[in-house]
Amino acid sequence: xxxxxxxxxxxxxxxxIVKALRGVSLDIDNxxxxxxxxxxxxxKSTLLNLIGCLxxxxxxxxxxxxxxxxKLNANQLAxxxxxxxxxxxxxxxxxxxxxxxxxxxxxxxxxxxxxxEEMDKRITSLIEEVGLKDYLKHKPGxxxxxxxxxxxxxxxxxxxxxxxxxxxxxxxxxxxxSKIILEIMVNLNNKHNTTFIFxxxxxxxxxxxxxxxxxxxxxxxxEITEDRN
Amino acid sequence: xxxxxxxxxxxxRNVRRTAITILTIAIGVFVIIVAGGVVKGxxxxxxxQMIETRTGDIQIHKTGYRETLDMLPLDxxxxxxxxxxxxxxxxxxxxxxxxxxxxxxxxxxxxSAVLFGKAIDVAKEIAICPRVKDNMVLGEFLTxxxxxxxxxxxxxxxxxxxxxxxxxxLFATSQKGAINATELILKGxxxxxLPDSNxxxxxxxxxxxxxxLLMDGMVTEVVLKKEKNYDINKILxxxxxxxxxxxxxxxxxxxxxxxxxxxxxxxxxxxLVVSVILFIIVFSTVMNTMLMVVLERTREIGTLMAIGFKRxxxxxxxxxxxxxxxxxxxxxxxxxxxxxxYIANVIGLPLYKPGVEGVPFILRPEIDLKLLVLALLFPVxxxxxxxxxxxxxxxxMDPVEALRSV
Numbered sequence: 001x002x003x004x005x006x007x008x009x010x011x012x013x014x015x016x017i018v019k020a021l022r023g024v025s026l027d028i029d030n031x032x033x034x035x036x037x038x039x040x041x042x043x044k045s046t047l048l049n050l051i052g053c054l055x056x057x058x059x060x061x062x063x064x065x066x067x068x069x070x071k072l073n074a075n076q077l078a079x080x081x082x083x084x085x086x087x088x089x090x091x092x093x094x095x096x097x098x099x100x101x102x103x104x105x106x107x108x109x110x111x112x113x114x115x116x117e118e119m120d121k122r123i124t125s126l127i128e129e130v131g132l133k134d135y136l137k138h139k140p141g142x143x144x145x146x147x148x149x150x151x152x153x154x155x156x157x158x159x160x161x162x163x164x165x166x167x168x169x170x171x172x173x174x175x176x177x178s179k180i181i182l183e184i185m186v187n188l189n190n191k192h193n194t195t196f197i198f199x200x201x202x203x204x205x206x207x208x209x210x211x212x213x214x215x216x217x218x219x220x221x222x223e224i225t226e227d228r229n
Numbered sequence: 230x231x232x233x234x235x236x237x238x239x240x241x242r243n244v245r246r247t248a249i250t251i252l253t254i255a256i257g258v259f260v261i262i263v264a265g266g267v268v269k270g271x272x273x274x275x276x277x278q279m280i281e282t283r284t285g286d287i288q289i290h291k292t293g294y295r296e297t298l299d300m301l302p303l304d305x306x307x308x309x310x311x312x313x314x315x316x317x318x319x320x321x322x323x324x325x326x327x328x329x330x331x332x333x334x335x336x337x338x339x340x341s342a343v344l345f346g347k348a349i350d351v352a353k354e355i356a357i358c359p360r361v362k363d364n365m366v367l368g369e370f371l372t373x374x375x376x377x378x379x380x381x382x383x384x385x386x387x388x389x390x391x392x393x394x395x396x397x398x399l400f401a402t403s404q405k406g407a408i409n410a411t412e413l414i415l416k417g418x419x420x421x422x423l424p425d426s427n428x429x430x431x432x433x434x435x436x437x438x439x440x441x442l443l444m445d446g447m448v449t450e451v452v453l454k455k456e457k458n459y460d461i462n463k464i465l466x467x468x469x470x471x472x473x474x475x476x477x478x479x480x481x482x483x484x485x486x487x488x489x490x491x492x493x494x495x496x497x498x499x500x501l502v503v504s505v506i507l508f509i510i511v512f513s514t515v516m517n518t519m520l521m522v523v524l525e526r527t528r529e530i531g532t533l534m535a536i537g538f539k540r541x542x543x544x545x546x547x548x549x550x551x552x553x554x555x556x557x558x559x560x561x562x563x564x565x566x567x568x569x570x571y572i573a574n575v576i577g578l579p580l581y582k583p584g585v586e587g588v589p590f591i592l593r594p595e596i597d598l599k600l601l602v603l604a605l606l607f608p609v610x611x612x613x614x615x616x617x618x619x620x621x622x623x624x625x626m627d628p629v630e631a632l633r634s635v
Contacts, residue, residue, distance in 0.1 A: 049629050052535070054534075054535060054628045054629050054632070055627075055628075055629045074539075074540060075539050075540065078534065078537050078538065078539045078540075079537065079539075081534075081535060081536065081537045082536065082537020082538075083537070087532075087535045087536060089532070089535075089632070091528075093528065093529075093531075093532040093535075093632075095235070095529060095532070095533075096242070097235065097238035097239055097241070097242060098235065098238065106235070106536070107536050107537065109232075109537070109538060109542060110537060110538075110539060110542070155536065
């Protein structure tokens with residue numbers, strides 16, 4: 001379970017302090033398929049960065065599995081990101097020199113003594129699930145945007161994390177590909193019971209979420225929970 | 230997935246930049262090896278030249294002779310047969326000869342000049358110092374059958390205004406003060422490669438000098454050549470034991486020509502200076518490249534951090550990348566440098582000694598294995614050090630900031 005407790009986040013731009021989050025509280029249960037929506041600059045990415053242990057809050061707490069991540073050092077945060085969190089980026093962020101298989105494999109960099117067979121099984125199974133079985137040896141430059149985002153999804157899920165965070169995962173994709181990507185995410189959420197939290201400012205995309213948290217000017221403006229199944 | 234594998238792939242990303250970096254490193258290493266090879270070849274040539282022209286391997290003098298060498302004293306002389314008998318049981322001596330160094334005056338009807346005379350047993354002298362006849366510019370060097378012949382420096386010949394085949398009178402004073410004279414024929418003229426009194430040097434047969442100076446069987450200097458694979462210090466030690474109580478000074482070439490040895494060692498500094506300059510060039514090239522690489526891959530660093538790469542992973546990745554470039558450049562530079570030195574060694578580079586016209590010597594640059602290993606390590610060390618700062622900068626990036634980078 002992820003708990004965000006009265007979190008604020010300030011950024012210093014020269015002498016100006018930008019208040020990106022002004023006291024956000026929310027709990028996200030395991031297996032949720034949640035969306036953080038809102039206009040640009042409302043604090044969606046900042047909130048995802050805090051939940052993703054990429055950043056620390058100015059005040060308040062982010063608790064993942066009963067652990068206050070604000071008290072952890074850089075290496076401990078890296079460990080949590082590696083074991084418990086998967087990331088899907090708007091620009092896919094694949095490593096161009098590595099092929100599809102290797103891009104997913106490198107998440108296991110610090111997994112000492114993890115059986116090679118198990119790793120291989122997980123990677124190939126996920127590649128199949130996202131429909132890239134025939135693209136195993138392809139480099140990102142040889143893939144379309146949608147294919148790259150599928151690799152990104154497989155990379156995010158390969159460690160079997162508790163939560164997958166996706167910052168505007170469809171922003172760089174056309175509507176048809178966006179739909180495919182969101183359906184893949186929904187299916188994986190159903191199949192693996194992995195929590196998905198994604199951000200979007202697109203109302204069509206947010207409709208896929210079972211829970212929508214709407215942010216405005218750094219505060220939660222509204223929350224909609226519905227069973228869309 | 231191993232970091233090294235990623236680092237290897239990364240080096241291929243910007244082929245042109247990687248090639249320029251590697252080329253710079255390779256050129257640096259090449260220059261170090263060639264400069265080192267030339268310096269070593271020059272050092273060796275200088276020493277061999279010295280041994281095979283003047284000093285031989287070991288010299289024996291009466292104690293105190295070397296301190297008063299400028300006066301060429303005849304009273305500090307040695308009975309050559311004493312030395313010959315003394316060394317008979319010592320192994321490793323290939324040849325031994327005596328020299329009689331004396332001062333005299335050369336005169337024609339119109340001109341005169343001071344002579345720094347070196348009377349030699351021609352056959353044995355050539356066996357020990359074969360290069361003694363290398364600097365001839367006119368006529369020929371002495372042969373064992375020569376009796377009243379002399380070989381002079383170009384300076385002396387010019388001063389006396391004489392040519393090969395001309396007669397000349399030699400005046401010399403014996404140790405008891407008698408002034409004797411003899412007529413000599415100028416057989417050859419050579420270029421002296423050394424300054425000062427060496428410009429007044431002249432070679433005459435030993436027997437003739439001994440008769441002139443009334444010093445039958447006596448010499449002022451004994452010179453030895455050792456067998457090739459014998460340890461000079463072992464021979465020296467045995468000789469010192471054998472001749473203890475004789476009042477002799479026994480020295481190796483290294484002790485006799487200390488100034489030249491120091492000069493030769495200073496040439497090594499030149500190679501060191503070249504190496505330091507190239508180290509700085511290689512260092513700054515790699516650092517510049519790696520700083521650009523880190524800057525370009527800021528978002529990639531952010532991604533790696535997001536998926537759980539730790540600081541040490543990022544650090545290692547960039548150090549690997551810099552080191553790889555250093556290693557590849559080092560290997561290329563070492564191979565080409567080694568080949569260049571080898572070819573130059575086989576062909577030989579004809580050079581002219583400063584101030585000596587028409588007498589070339591062949592410089593053969595030497596491959597120094599120690600230098601090859603150092604030259605290979607040098608860019609690697611430079612690359613590791615140069616990568617540290619950019620790698621550290623990359624590893625300390627804030628993941629959020631890094632991900633935001635375009």
